Amino acid sequence: MTMRFRRLSALAALVALPAAATAQAKKTTRAPSPRAKLVPECSWKPSDAWVKRQAEFFDESKHDWTNDSLRAALLDAAGLKAPLKIPVQFGVRVEGSDATPPTSAGVMVEALKKLASTRGSTWPTRSVVGAAGTHAVYLLVGLDTTLARIALHRMMEAGPAESPAADVATLEDRLRLLAGRKQIYGTQFRRNDGKVELAPMEDSAHADLRREDASLPPFELGLCMAGVGERKG
Amino acid sequence: MQIWFRFVAAVGLSATLPLSLASQVATPSTGKVTHVSLAGEAAGREPKAFAPLVGSWVITKDAGQNVLFIDGRVWKRGQPAGGLADKARELYGARNEEFIESIKAFAYYPIAVYKGLDNFENGEISVRFQMIGGTLDRCAGILFDVKPNGDYLTVRYNGTEDNVVLWTFNNGVRKFVNRAPTLVPLELGTWHTLKVSIHGTSMKSWLDDQPMHDYTLPHPVAGKIGVWSKTDSMIEFADFTVTPTSK
Numbered sequence: 001m002t003m004r005f006r007r008l009s010a011l012a013a014l015v016a017l018p019a020a021a022t023a024q025a026k027k028t029t030r031a032p033s034p035r036a037k038l039v040p041e042c043s044w045k046p047s048d049a050w051v052k053r054q055a056e057f058f059d060e061s062k063h064d065w066t067n068d069s070l071r072a073a074l075l076d077a078a079g080l081k082a083p084l085k086i087p088v089q090f091g092v093r094v095e096g097s098d099a100t101p102p103t104s105a106g107v108m109v110e111a112l113k114k115l116a117s118t119r120g121s122t123w124p125t126r127s128v129v130g131a132a133g134t135h136a137v138y139l140l141v142g143l144d145t146t147l148a149r150i151a152l153h154r155m156m157e158a159g160p161a162e163s164p165a166a167d168v169a170t171l172e173d174r175l176r177l178l179a180g181r182k183q184i185y186g187t188q189f190r191r192n193d194g195k196v197e198l199a200p201m202e203d204s205a206h207a208d209l210r211r212e213d214a215s216l217p218p219f220e221l222g223l224c225m226a227g228v229g230e231r232k233g
Numbered sequence: 234m235q236i237w238f239r240f241v242a243a244v245g246l247s248a249t250l251p252l253s254l255a256s257q258v259a260t261p262s263t264g265k266v267t268h269v270s271l272a273g274e275a276a277g278r279e280p281k282a283f284a285p286l287v288g289s290w291v292i293t294k295d296a297g298q299n300v301l302f303i304d305g306r307v308w309k310r311g312q313p314a315g316g317l318a319d320k321a322r323e324l325y326g327a328r329n330e331e332f333i334e335s336i337k338a339f340a341y342y343p344i345a346v347y348k349g350l351d352n353f354e355n356g357e358i359s360v361r362f363q364m365i366g367g368t369l370d371r372c373a374g375i376l377f378d379v380k381p382n383g384d385y386l387t388v389r390y391n392g393t394e395d396n397v398v399l400w401t402f403n404n405g406v407r408k409f410v411n412r413a414p415t416l417v418p419l420e421l422g423t424w425h426t427l428k429v430s431i432h433g434t435s436m437k438s439w440l441d442d443q444p445m446h447d448y449t450l451p452h453p454v455a456g457k458i459g460v461w462s463k464t465d466s467m468i469e470f471a472d473f474t475v476t477p478t479s480k
Contacts, residue, residue: 156369156393160465165368172368184366184421203365203422209467210366210421213306
């Protein structure tokens with residue numbers, strides 16, 4: 001079974017920021033669109049390695065996290081409902097396409113900022129809030145650049161079993177661009193004269209190695225999903 | 234020379250190495266520049282010039298040239314280095330168990346020990362490296378003062394922190410020693426040179442000829458050398474060069 005990526009109407013949602021739109025995006029990824037049919041390479045299968053790795057990370061069948069109440073609050077603030085639809089992270093974010101975050105997000109962002117600034121505090125990783133909870137954290141920290149920088153560090157430190165690699169990669173790309181550097185995974189896009197283009201990137205030659213490591217789709221598929229070169233309103 | 238003889242006697246290395254490896258082992262010829270060529274190595278295979286004790290180290294091609302690649306993706310899948318016991322035995326003979334016991338705690342830090350020099354005390358070591366990727370770390374380091382029990386020192390560049398840091402590993406525990414004050418952001422997919430010089434307890438380092446460290450070690454260096462990395466780093470190494478000196 002081949003899944004096709006609905007690019008035109010769901011693009012903003014697929015960036016996974018903010019959260020409410022993301023939940024909607026999960027519903028749209030499996031629906032074939034006329035546009036996608038014209039671009040056969042813009043598709044993915046559940047058996048694709050990157051999809052399987054995301055499925056493995058986000059498998060919550062063991063219910064092996066420790067803080068249910070924090071998890072529930074994070075999911076609520078991010079507008080998510082577990083279990084998440086796989087793939088969770090496509091690594092496609094177009095600048096200016098972020099939808100308005102849920103009103104409850106602000107309170108949780110403040111709570112995460114407090115947590116981040118407290119020495120010795122337990123960061124909400126997978127063993128604490130489950131895989132869906134970590135994705136909610138990713139969505140929420142993206143609403144505050146300062147918090148996002150701290151969170152990225154915490155996510156990287158926690159290691160691959162505790163943080164979703166695709167979220168880490170996508171967040172790192174975004175923060176690198178904000179810091180005036182080039183992205184390294186190719187997850188960030190912008191509009192130029194109405195056309196979607198890849199934001200500045202370094203070493204695109206090895207992009208697929210990095211993206212494989214981060215459980216992201218192949219680079220070409222990412223470009224296709226973003227609709228690079230297409231004129232968008 | 235006294236320290237050198239004590240080192241050899243302690244590890245019993247010369248008596249336990251197979252002939253094929255013993256023929257590659259060089260005594261510290263002072264002042265002679267040794268450029269480690271990978272030209273004769275087979276792409277896709279483990280290196281012959283280095284013993285990959287931790288991590289997945291393979292020879293790969295970059296712009297048609299053989300380079301040494303640490304593939305951190307393998308670590309993510311939880312695969313330890315193959316044949317660790319054999320490699321430790323090759324390097325340290327009967328004392329390999331001590332090495333293995335210690336190195337288990339190093340599982341996040343891939344190392345490949347250069348086979349061509351048993352004991353480095355003074356001189357310069359340099360290596361070119363290119364960061365390919367790594368979601369957690371992008372580390373390229375020079376390994377030195379490698380002891381039979383697995384203790385060692387490393388000066389490494391980390392592309393996720395943009396800094397050069399000296400670390401020490403003792404009994405499997407990593408400890409920060411000194412961070413160079415200058416932050417140097419480097420682009421992925423570009424080649425850079427890391428260099429250290431050791432003269433007695435004086436340790437200096439450079440990144441692309443830019444001075445990084447000027448540090449006094451607590452004790453002189455004596456041990457094997459090699460290359461170092463961390464967790465899921467994907468790094469290519471080339472042009473490993475060592476120039477031992479008398480002081």
